[in-house]
Amino acid sequence: MKRIYLIGFMGCGKSAIGRRLSFLLKVPFYDMDKEIVRQSGMTIPEIFEKYGESYFRDLETEFLKNFHEEYCIISTGGGTTMRKINRKIMRDTGLVLFLDAPFKEIWRRIHKDPNRPIVRRSTREEIEALYKSRYPHYKSAAHITIRTEFRTLRQITQYAAFQVIRLKGE
Numbered sequence: 001m002k003r004i005y006l007i008g009f010m011g012c013g014k015s016a017i018g019r020r021l022s023f024l025l026k027v028p029f030y031d032m033d034k035e036i037v038r039q040s041g042m043t044i045p046e047i048f049e050k051y052g053e054s055y056f057r058d059l060e061t062e063f064l065k066n067f068h069e070e071y072c073i074i075s076t077g078g079g080t081t082m083r084k085i086n087r088k089i090m091r092d093t094g095l096v097l098f099l100d101a102p103f104k105e106i107w108r109r110i111h112k113d114p115n116r117p118i119v120r121r122s123t124r125e126e127i128e129a130l131y132k133s134r135y136p137h138y139k140s141a142a143h144i145t146i147r148t149e150f151r152t153l154r155q156i157t158q159y160a161a162f163q164v165i166r167l168k169g170e
């Protein structure tokens with residue numbers, strides 16, 4: 001079994017599900033944002049402010065290129081999937097699960113969160129446009145799409161674990 005990547009828009013549950021899936025499957029868990037913060041010594045907003053978004057995107061790609069742990073769960077950032085090289089690395093090295101959450105629920109979860117610079121600098125309409133522009137890339141990168149609407153964190157985690165175990169057996 002290879003790595004398990006969780007992808008999807010900000011607030012869809014990648015970090016929350018990743019932690020729970022790691023506990024359920026007894027597999028190491030890495031949150032890409034947290035790894036970048038640890039390695040850079042800066043928060044995500046600080047990186048955006050001091051070095052810009054493009055530099056942050058390079059840090060995401062560097063993380064994927066240099067990461068060598070085999071069987072683990074990686075929660076990506078919402079923008080990671082936008083780069084073609086990132087999509088290739090993830091699809092070539094693991095099982096890619098897309099957490100497909102509706103925008104209305106996502107906005108409810110993230111609109112007041114100060115830790116997402118893109119949300120802080122954007123209107124609801126701009127974030128919704130970003131969601132729509134990114135959606136095809138999540139779908140194309142994913143081996144499996146998990147619709148999260150009307151599902152609890154526990155139900156999504158259990159379904160994701162079932163898919164991982166099912167595919168492990170194939």
Ligand SMILES: Nc1ncnc2c1ncn2[C@@H]1O[C@H](COP(=O)(O)OP(=O)(O)O)[C@@H](O)[C@H]1O
Pocket residue numbers: 008009010011012013014015016017075078109148151152153156
């Ligand atoms: N299915 C869900 N039901 C209820 N709350 C959720 C669900 N998925 C995520 N959340 C909550 O939404 C917030 C954002 O989740 P997070 O895992 O940080 O998203 P991401 O890493 O995709 O940006 C967190 O407070 C999380 O607990």
Ligand SMILES: O=C(O)C1=C[C@@H](OP(=O)(O)O)[C@@H](O)[C@H](O)C1
Pocket residue numbers: 008009010011014015033044076077078079080115116117118
């Ligand atoms: O969608 C994006 O461009 C981003 C999503 C964030 O991660 P989450 O999806 O975990 O919020 C984080 O990587 C950064 O703020 C950029």
Ligand SMILES: [Mg+2]
Pocket residue numbers: 014015016033075076077
């Ligand atoms: Mg996250």
